[in-house]
Amino acid sequence: MVRLPGWSCALACYIAGASVHVAPSQAEPWSQSAVLALGFGVPVVGTAVDGLVRTLGQGCGVLVPPEDPRALARALSRVLGGELPGPVRAGHTPGSSPSAAATVYAEAYR
Numbered sequence: 001m002v003r004l005p006g007w008s009c010a011l012a013c014y015i016a017g018a019s020v021h022v023a024p025s026q027a028e029p030w031s032q033s034a035v036l037a038l039g040f041g042v043p044v045v046g047t048a049v050d051g052l053v054r055t056l057g058q059g060c061g062v063l064v065p066p067e068d069p070r071a072l073a074r075a076l077s078r079v080l081g082g083e084l085p086g087p088v089r090a091g092h093t094p095g096s097s098p099s100a101a102a103t104v105y106a107e108a109y110r
Helices: 011-015 032-039 050-056 069-080 098-109
Strands: 021-023 044-047 062-064
Touching (some): 021 032, 032 044, 032 050, 044 069
Parallel strands (some): 021 044
C-alpha cells in the first residue's frame, strides 16, 4: 500500500514500520522525514539534492538524480526487493550513539 498523507505534524506514525521512505525533493535543505525514517531503521530513497546528499550519503540511504522518475523507480524496486543501504542492512541506524549524533550536528553547524 502506498500512502501519500501530505504534510503532517505526526510523521512518526506514518514512517515507523514502513518498508521504505521516499524523499523525492527538488530542493531540500534538511529532510526531517528522512532523518526520522533513518532513526526508525527504515531505508530511505531520496534525490541527490542539497541536504539529502549529506543525510543519505556514505551509504546511509539511496540517492538518485533529481527529476529522474525511472531512476527513482529502479531504486525503489531494489530496496523493496531486499537490497538495503548499509546501516539498515547492518541492523543499526546512523547516529545511533550520542557521540555519533554529536559529530553529525557539529559538522552541520560548521
